Amino acid sequence: MHNDTERVLLTEQEIAARVRQLGEEISRDYAGKEPLVVGILKGAVIFMADLVRCLSIPVRMDFMAVSSYGASSQSSGVVRILKDLEHNIGGMDVLLVEDIVDTGLTLNYLRENLLTRGPASLKICTLLDKPGRRRVNVPVDYNGFIIPDEFVVGYGLDYNGRYRHLRDIMILKREVYTAKEDNENCPADDGS
Numbered sequence: 001m002h003n004d005t006e007r008v009l010l011t012e013q014e015i016a017a018r019v020r021q022l023g024e025e026i027s028r029d030y031a032g033k034e035p036l037v038v039g040i041l042k043g044a045v046i047f048m049a050d051l052v053r054c055l056s057i058p059v060r061m062d063f064m065a066v067s068s069y070g071a072s073s074q075s076s077g078v079v080r081i082l083k084d085l086e087h088n089i090g091g092m093d094v095l096l097v098e099d100i101v102d103t104g105l106t107l108n109y110l111r112e113n114l115l116t117r118g119p120a121s122l123k124i125c126t127l128l129d130k131p132g133r134r135r136v137n138v139p140v141d142y143n144g145f146i147i148p149d150e151f152v153v154g155y156g157l158d159y160n161g162r163y164r165h166l167r168d169i170m171i172l173k174r175e176v177y178t179a180k181e182d183n184e185n186c187p188a189d190d191g192s
């Protein structure tokens with residue numbers, strides 16, 4: 001276990017088993033179709049890489065990059081598109097793949113944005129759902145795990161760009177982010 005983490009929430013093995021189940025369910029639902037699987041960078045990249053290899057249907061892949069957390073454990077509330085899709089999704093079956101739905105602001109923004117482009121269908125798959133901090137409701141079609149209101153890292157999830165490579169999903173020690181964020185919220189002591 002990493003020093004900055006409190007405890008393991010989901011082991012590599014638990015994640016792999018659930019990703020396999022999700023893959024089977026998605027393959028059944030999309031039988032006869034060839035959906036465009038859209039991963040949301042960077043958090044979803046590891047989940048998406050595992051998920052598409054558990055599918056028994058053909059898919060195409062594309063990515064969008066958005067950011068709302070920056071270097072914080074709190075959403076800024078403003079979602080920015082850093083990279084858009086390369087596909088024109090008009091008439092396509094689109095499956096959005098996310099690592100986590102927390103406040104719901106990111107997925108809500110993406111869903112509304114993608115719906116204006118006229119896909120044949122749009123479904124959402126998230127590995128983690130943290131309902132305790134939801135600010136806007138988003139319909140999720142496939143959900144891996146419901147998790148408690150803790151800041152988690154690993155398996156693609158980061159804090160300030162770190163910990164994404166960890167194989168398990170772990171709860172980050174509060175002191176790792178509170179010390180830093182408390183400092184940043186303090187008024188500067190030089191009077192400026």
Ligand SMILES: O=P(O)(O)OC[C@H]1O[C@H](OP(=O)(O)OP(=O)(O)O)[C@H](O)[C@@H]1O
Binds near residue numbers: 070
């Ligand atoms: O439901 P929400 O409160 O909006 O939070 C979920 C989003 O926040 C994280 O992304 P982040 O903006 O940190 O970018 P990243 O994927 O590059 O880490 C995470 O990967 C989700 O995309």
Ligand code: HPA
Binds near residue numbers: 069150151158159
């Ligand atoms: O718990 C989290 N961990 C990492 N990134 C996140 N983005 C929203 N919630 C989280």
Ligand SMILES: [Mg+2]
Binds near residue numbers: 043069157158159
């Ligand atoms: Mg992040």
